[in-house]
Amino acid sequence: MRKTTALRQLVTRPSLDFLMEAHNGLSARIVEEAGFPGVWASGLTLSASFGVRDNNELSWSQVVDHVAFMADATSVPVLLDGDTGYGNFNNMRRLVRKLERVDVGGVVIEDKLFPKTNSFIRSERQPLADVDEFVGKIKAGKDSQTDPDFVLIARVEALIAGWGLAEALRRAEAYHLAGADAILIHSRQSSPAEIFAFLDAWGGRAPVALVPTKYWRTPTADFRARGVSVVIWANHLLRAGITSMQATAKRIAADESLLNVEPHVAPLHEVFRLQGDAELEDAERRYLPARASLSAVVLAAGAGNDFGGLTERAPKAMLKVQGTPILARLLEDFGSAGARDVVVVRGHRAEAIDVPGARFVDNADFATTGEAWSLGLAEDALVPGTLVAFGDIVLKRYIVQALLDDAGPGITLAVDSTLASADVPDRVRADRADTGRFSFDEVRLAAIGDEVTPSASHGAWIGLLHVGADGAAWLREATAAARADGTLRSARLVDLLARVRAAHPVRVVWIRGGWVNVNNLTDLVDASDL
Numbered sequence: 001m002r003k004t005t006a007l008r009q010l011v012t013r014p015s016l017d018f019l020m021e022a023h024n025g026l027s028a029r030i031v032e033e034a035g036f037p038g039v040w041a042s043g044l045t046l047s048a049s050f051g052v053r054d055n056n057e058l059s060w061s062q063v064v065d066h067v068a069f070m071a072d073a074t075s076v077p078v079l080l081d082g083d084t085g086y087g088n089f090n091n092m093r094r095l096v097r098k099l100e101r102v103d104v105g106g107v108v109i110e111d112k113l114f115p116k117t118n119s120f121i122r123s124e125r126q127p128l129a130d131v132d133e134f135v136g137k138i139k140a141g142k143d144s145q146t147d148p149d150f151v152l153i154a155r156v157e158a159l160i161a162g163w164g165l166a167e168a169l170r171r172a173e174a175y176h177l178a179g180a181d182a183i184l185i186h187s188r189q190s191s192p193a194e195i196f197a198f199l200d201a202w203g204g205r206a207p208v209a210l211v212p213t214k215y216w217r218t219p220t221a222d223f224r225a226r227g228v229s230v231v232i233w234a235n236h237l238l239r240a241g242i243t244s245m246q247a248t249a250k251r252i253a254a255d256e257s258l259l260n261v262e263p264h265v266a267p268l269h270e271v272f273r274l275q276g277d278a279e280l281e282d283a284e285r286r287y288l289p290a291r292a293s294l295s296a297v298v299l300a301a302g303a304g305n306d307f308g309g310l311t312e313r314a315p316k317a318m319l320k321v322q323g324t325p326i327l328a329r330l331l332e333d334f335g336s337a338g339a340r341d342v343v344v345v346r347g348h349r350a351e352a353i354d355v356p357g358a359r360f361v362d363n364a365d366f367a368t369t370g371e372a373w374s375l376g377l378a379e380d381a382l383v384p385g386t387l388v389a390f391g392d393i394v395l396k397r398y399i400v401q402a403l404l405d406d407a408g409p410g411i412t413l414a415v416d417s418t419l420a421s422a423d424v425p426d427r428v429r430a431d432r433a434d435t436g437r438f439s440f441d442e443v444r445l446a447a448i449g450d451e452v453t454p455s456a457s458h459g460a461w462i463g464l465l466h467v468g469a470d471g472a473a474w475l476r477e478a479t480a481a482a483r484a485d486g487t488l489r490s491a492r493l494v495d496l497l498a499r500v501r502a503a504h505p506v507r508v509v510w511i512r513g514g515w516v517n518v519n520n521l522t523d524l525v526d527a528s529d530l
């Protein structure tokens with residue numbers, strides 16, 4: 001149903017309905033969630049929320065822009081407090097057309113002069129509009145609506161300005177005859193007596209709306225009994241907000257801490273919920289390319305012995321290549337590939353490893369254990385989409401991307417085919433050699449580490465692998481098996497990979513140079529040349 005139609009039904013049906021004040025999109029949504037069938041976009045509270053007065057200090061187009069957010073935020077209709085219509089009949093015509101476009105259900109205009117003053121300030125001095133001029137404004141408004149259900153309510157300020165009941169009735173009748181869909185009769189008295197007198201004399205000629213801000217003690221049953229159509233609770237969300245914001249600000253200022261406040265304020269997730277984040281998350285799933293999450297585990301527990309004393313105070317992962325520690329470079333490479341959660345396993349000189357953005361797991365037994373033991377300590381971090389690397393490798397950044405591009409759901413190793421047949425550690429034999437030509441066909445690991453003689457090797461694993469959705473469980477399985485047969489403490493990563501390979505298909509991605517495993521000073525110099 002159109003919002004105009006919903007508002008028209010609400011105003012014209014015999015039952016009493018309630019509109020609740022809101023002053024922005026967020027409060028409008030809160031109003032709707034509380035179960036109100038419509039929102040009162042109050043001129044007073046809209047102005048106040050901007051820190052300006054209810055004297056048309058906001059321009060009419062600022063009001064329209066603002067109320068558009070409220071209409072966007074809600075599925076129930078918004079009734080705008082349109083003050084005097086922001087000018088003469090001509091301004092009124094433009095207002096109605098613009099409000100229809102931003103999906104506002106209707107507008108109330110009051111018979112005062114522009115710029116108006118709030119009804120509860122210096123009330124008796126408030127000049128009223130000439131009746132005929134205001135009648136013309138109502139007709140102009142009604143004639144400009146293109147949606148027949150758009151609601152125009154005429155607000156009578158005669159009681160506010162102290163002109164008495166007869167004048168109020170005279171005006172209400174004129175506005176009704178001019179085509180107003182309902183009459184809003186306002187009062188500044190704390191007793192509802194003059195409002196009731198008006199209602200009794202009016203006799204239901206047209207629907208009536210009330211704003212019982214001052215006569216708030218009146219039982220709602222009394223409004224209902226007199227056939228009132230709409231009661232507007234006109235400013236209470238803004239006022240509730242003021243009280244709460246003042247108390248919160250004072251508390252934080254006095255305490256210089258959030259401790260006493262945090263339990264009493266809406267949690268952030270409630271803010272996100274009210275903003276509609278769930279819808280965006282859903283839309284992201286539909287419209288954004290799926291991007292697998294990526295994390296990393298870096299093994300940096302080893303001391304590094306071939307550095308002539310350079311690693312006495314810091315582990316080799318902290319040796320600098322072109323001014324940046326090897327580990328920091330690696331984390332930058334991973335970060336730029338999208339890795340968010342990075343765990344570094346420390347051992348030798350753990351305290352010297354403090355790269356930003358990483359979590360740390362410490363291998364206290366680093367002197368008597370190997371890589372597999374370190375990885376076992378970080379087992380919880382082995383989630384689907386994890387890069388596992390030695391902390392002493394320097395890479396050209398494209399290597400990480402090349403691995404990710406071809407990574408499978410299991411485990412995928414980056415293997416340097418330029419080291420085929422070389423007598424290097426971590427030798428790899430695949431189901432076929434690197435042809436140097438691009439192929440879509442998956443290359444499978446056939447054997448790794450000591451299982452492979454140098455002459456049979458197709459390359460060397462560079463100390464970098466990717467763990468996919470299935471691979472995390474495979475690695476854990478291999479770790480558990482090595483732990484069970486007592487070999488985990490001394491095992492190398494290639495030993496774990498050999499176990500995985502025996503049970504599951506492990507993928508190989510060929511790379512051709514562009515990396516250095518820094519094991520001695522010569523490697524350090526080579527790394528700088530990369």
Ligand code: SPV
Binds near residue numbers: 081118120211234235
């Ligand atoms: C408003 O909420 O801005 C109103 C009602 O117009 S009152 O403040 O009572 O005038």
Ligand code: MG
Binds near residue numbers: 042043044081083
């Ligand atoms: Mg107002």
